[in-house]
Amino acid sequence: MPRFPAASRSDHRSFCRIEEWSEVQRGTGGGVRHHLTFELNLPDGRILRTHISRPPPARKTYGAGLWNTILRSQLDVSEEEFWDCVQRKVKPNRGIPQLPARTIPAGVVTLLINLGVPEATILAMSREEAIATLNELLSKPAP
Template identity: 45%
Template structure:
């Protein structure tokens, strides 16, 4: 969805192209071509389509690995969901 709000000039003059481009670029975060494709063809701009996140590690698992196991943020960033759970299992079984 593309949505923005601007006030109307008090003397009913038209807005210049500079303001139009500012609204497209800074508020709607689209180019002119993407804007008109959305308006006329219903094609959503690329920025409005959510990117599917990669498999993520559950927050509780991250918390336990950081607080109990003592892993650093860099170590946590390198883990996959499966390896994070396996590391937590290792801590629970061996204490290390």
């Protein structure tokens, strides 16, 4: 017995909408579009593209072979990640870099460097130390 249900085109579309893929409009040459096309820009620079066909009404789910190809080559997720997204709205981890919680703002770093504080000294400071140092330097009268 399969671990996951057979995926439908509706599940495929839900996945794209939950993960916020962009629908791409393609020129149809005046004819009927046979596929919905979605794209997703990834943090590593890749662009994923997936197509959802408009099948005959009798064909609601994908065959296992086609579905595995779509997961691997178009969506770039495991079946478990796909169903977590569709059923629980848990977006796949696409490697989005997490910023450290307490970084020194770039403007503070720039001002400290311009005020003569060595970069190595700034990098050794905490956010609070850097801001306190900047406030102290700015509160002194100009030479």
